[in-house]
Amino acid sequence: MVTQETLNFLFSLLHKESGLALDDSKTYLIETRLDPIARQEGFPSINDLGRHMKQHPSQPLRQKVIDAMMTNETSFFRDVKPFELLKGVVIPDLLKANEKGRRIRIWTAGCSTGQEPYTISMLLCEMGPALRQWDIGILATDIADGALARAKAGIYSQYEVQRGLPVTYLTRFFNQRKTEWEIKQEVKRLVEFRRLNLLSGFSHLGIFDVIFCRNVLIYFDADTKVRIMEQFADILSSGGVFFLGGAETPFGITGKFTRIETEKGVCYKKNTIPMQP
Amino acid sequence: MKVLIVDDSGLVRRLMRKMISDLGHEPLEAIHGKDALKQLEAHPDIGLMMLDWNMPEMNGVELLDAIKLRWDPVKRPTIIMVTTENQMEKIVQALAKGANEYIMKPFTREILIEKLSILGITNGCN
């Protein structure tokens, strides 16, 4: 049994360091995710792990605990529509708007094991000649080291390459390695992976034309959501586009975005005139 | 939509029949390629075929060849290969012979739903 004291300590640590907002109803999550970590680290129970962390604020162990508590669920072409919109509307618009500088910067915040940035990269590769002589960069960040390491390796199981990925993308953009599939260099080339905690601020990253932050903020409390969404608005270029997960909305959180609805799906643009949330 | 499941394993057919009807479609079965040809003649309104590779009498790619010879490409059903063959060159071969999608066994309900959605097939309504 995990004691209330341990739970309180872990909840507050996770909240402070990752934004993850949990309460007692999520005790089972602590149990299932941290039991293996406690064992690995040689503690008889999660309570002992908690006590040790309290006394020794060692960063690597904290990072391991945070890693284990993250939900890394993702897939190629997740929800499809945002990617259709990106390819069919957003990128063509940017090709006109950014004609002078010939540069497009895309950020996927909370990229997990890499399927989201690689989906974007495959779409860009597919647009081929239209993008020749353009400087295109996809920055992909996450707080979880384990997920990032997998993302960088770009090697996926047979199960993962069947989730949402049209088979023609599999044959075109992957090499087979026995039962696993490795994304090709031409796709990897456009993506830079970096560890970044969204709580520690990110204005130093510069301005982006497109920001994806899907299914990440759902785990955060309202105040943290406000703070992070407003920062996204601040670093979005004037014609820039922001994508949230299917079940998420900025409304009721911040008035900095306008909803853009197209037949290919929904995205958000920065308001030029600020509105009430 | 009428969905023809072509597989020589009764167990696999039963599992797929359940998945297909849970999604609101109408499953039909064939035990190999030749049987499938008969079913296709008998039910010209079959919209989707889920096709195993290794089967007696006529295997999956032989059936793809036969369909290519006989059917007008716009009138033939959409075809998803569903097979344990998981080598890149097999996938490429099946696509070249006219398969529209490819599922490597074992697969899950999520994979099936997402592959159907890639093909523009949504859930049926019954």
Ligand SMILES: C[S@@+](CC[C@H](N)C(=O)[O-])C[C@H]1O[C@@H](n2cnc3c(N)ncnc32)[C@H](O)[C@@H]1O
């Ligand atoms: C459910 S995944 C979403 C992956 C992908 N965006 C998608 O929609 O498929 C959520 C990701 O957000 C990351 N995450 C959670 N809190 C974070 C934080 N404070 N900073 C950066 N990433 C965070 C997790 O590690 C996890 O990989």
